[in-house]
Amino acid sequence: MTLKDVGYGAQERAPFAQKPFESRGRLYPEASSPTRTPFQRDRDRIIHSSAFRRLKHKTQVFVYHEGDHFRTRLTHTIEVSQIARSLARALRLDEDLAECLALAHDLGHTPFGHEGEDVLHECMAAFEGFDHNAQSLRVVTSLEQRYAEFDGLNLAWETLEGLVKHNGPLVDAQGNPLGKFAGSKLPYAIRRYQESHDLELATWPSAEAQAAAIADDIAYDAHDLDDGLRAGLFAIEDMREVPYLADILAEVDARYPGLEESRRIHEIVRRSITRMVEDVITEALKRLKEVDPQSIDDVRRADRCLVDFSPEMAVAERQVKKFLFARVYRHEDVLAVRRQVARVVRDLFAGFMQRPQDMPKPWDKGLEGCSEAALARRVCDYIAGMTDRFAIDEHRRLFDDTPELG
Template sequence: MGSESQSVAVAPALGFGAQERATYAQDPFKSLGRLYPEPESPTRTPFQRDRDRIIHSSAFRRLKHKTQVFVYHEGDHYRTRLTHTIEVSQIARSLARALRLDEDLAECLALAHDLGHTPFGHEGEDVMHECMAPYGGFDHNAQSLRVVTSLEQRYAEFDGLNLAWETLEGLVKHNGPLVSAEGAPLGKFSGSELPFAIREYAKSQDLGLDTWPSAEAQAAAIADDIAYDAHDLDDGLRAGLFRIDEMKEVPFLASILAEVDAKYPGLEESRRIHEIVRRSITRMVEDVISESMRRLSELAPRTVDDIRNAGCCVVDFSAEMAAREKEVKRFLFARVYRHEDVLAVRKLVARVVRDLFARFLAEPTLLPSPWNRGLEGLGQEQMARRVCDYIAGMTDRFAMDEHRRLFDDTPDLG
């Protein structure tokens, strides 16, 4: 289905005035509450309050100096974790508005979804998982939960941000149920165990790990995919990792390129790139809205629990768009993530993370305050988790500074 016909199909859902929330949306006034009870705000719903707590957190601010694909020294116009997060939140709100969901919860989950990312993007995460393999591994989604429930220490009465149950549920079940009805880990955790942060928090609060999350959480998850694809295309083009004409190898991108060139022949390169990116986002968003409306119509959910117990995702791409999106990802993998220039930097930053972990684990007294408090009573696994938490919270720049403090041969990323 082309972009034009999709626009007609979803137009009724795209009203610009205030809309009544659907019965299957998460009602902020029926929240299951917070782990530590607090008086309700007289001016904000629980989800608006959660959004504000996330925005004001230290972990959120640090996202501005954490790698998306390109490390900070490579230019000021490439995405960081922060700008990616803001773009995801915009798409998530758009989807939520069209589907009559709670926009604040969708935005809140989008803003929180990358709080647990390490410095240096996925390379940092991969190395951290490698270092933590003997101690339960590392997963950035689980680390995001750890950040908002433990590591943020700002409030007088509790650790973490004390977010609403629905926010924590959507954050931890980012990609669907984590366990079967019998409690067996699913997906990438199948045959092993859930990450430490999730297992640890489950002792305090049951987040319903065997069901799907709310439609708002599903909207935030698919918004992440849409933003990731479109903006890595943008950054990859602007970085010169591939040429615009190479996108003709991907039918989805080829059709967009043909549309832009037909309407704007001779358009300058920077505007041509932007037109391709914006049309890519529009087509994907409109497809998700159209497909989700179809699924919701078939399911006919009356409550948010009908969404949780549907047994499948209800906010998603159509089968056709899902196949196209996979083609885009394969193209990005080959042209961007595996480009020799990107791989060269990844190799250097991997060494930084690996060196820092090994040094702090061997000599934990080198950890700065307050991370070096109470070391005497920690076992090896607890010590490794302390080091992991410290490094995972670092920005790219701070990780490089810490490496220079501890080593004489810090790599030059330039």
């Protein structure tokens, strides 16, 4: 007796949701599980991966030494997962697929947050660059080497599709790159994988993937406000500059006059999450009614994203991001640390390119006679997988002038 035999997953899902037992399968065929759907199985593989565990010590905004209460990539990922499941439940989607995509979306991030990504992209400029989303695909299809029969995690087609396309189509109908890749090439990892396993890059992903993508934005905005406030990078009153935040602040102060600051912060953050989640649900239901998709392929062929902010909330969300950019990401205290960690990544890349034998086993193997591009990709993979702490330790092992991040 299997889950499919007892009708698991047949109830309560919308016609345009991904059906758990109608997956297109895996690159390497495997027998189905009698106790888990394909997406539950994918979720479990992601959680048990080495890359997932390393998220615990990878920076979100604040480097690991700066305090125990700031978000890391792991805590951010858990928050995205919770919001994605909430959206999927409200829209009658496959919650397991939405959760799976949320859990996997940051597996390719470098140490030291976006600064690490920017510097690694700069180091790889002559070798097709670096992109954290493409690196996530590389992690789950190649770099995780745990299973006897294949490299990677051998995830379902729908999981890989959503991981790569969660922000929308990557190419137009003629195969020309779109968005940030317009006028150039798609990232190396995506192009290479596409050669063996077509992820239909010109279509929208599933509604589950769209839910995971917008959940990332909601979580990011809320927790960066929270962490920025608790780090003292700006004051609560500064949020009155943003109408959306000013309205939430007025609501909290009217209901709880004289509330202590830590509780006041939490009330602001939780209300922001609630407002954005409810807005996405309302807007998604409106768009779904207009498009009336009767299958998941109708979602893929739609002319727009179906799970997104309303136009009004999209404006408000951009204002929040603009505020965070000025007050948090470009704050001098944050920039000072970013400059230090940038040097760590540059030094590591240059050092390993000159002396690849300094990489530990098995990273140093099989490089004899390889091209400079192949060596650069190996070095890039090694550094991208590092945690903040390990990157600092590796720098101390190889150099005499490792910066103190205090």
